[in-house]
Amino acid sequence: MARGNGHRKRIALQPLSKPPEGRAVLNFQGGPYVHAGVHEVDFVCGICGKVVASVPDKIQFMSDTGPVIFVCYACGAYNEAP
């Protein structure tokens, strides 16, 4: 796969009104979550369009109870990982 020159795939996350019971919630205050290593995919807030996480391709953010929830640092929306 092409590593690209800063051109990353963008995935719009599914916004939720509130996180489901027991779901893991990642809340990064002050800026997006940046995964160590390569960043091939940007997760985009489903409400405000800000990038909430830059991560490697095909990474899975799953907890025992389902996809992890990212809290948008900009607007506070709950977004479900793909």
Ligand SMILES: [Zn+2]
């Ligand atoms: Zn947002």
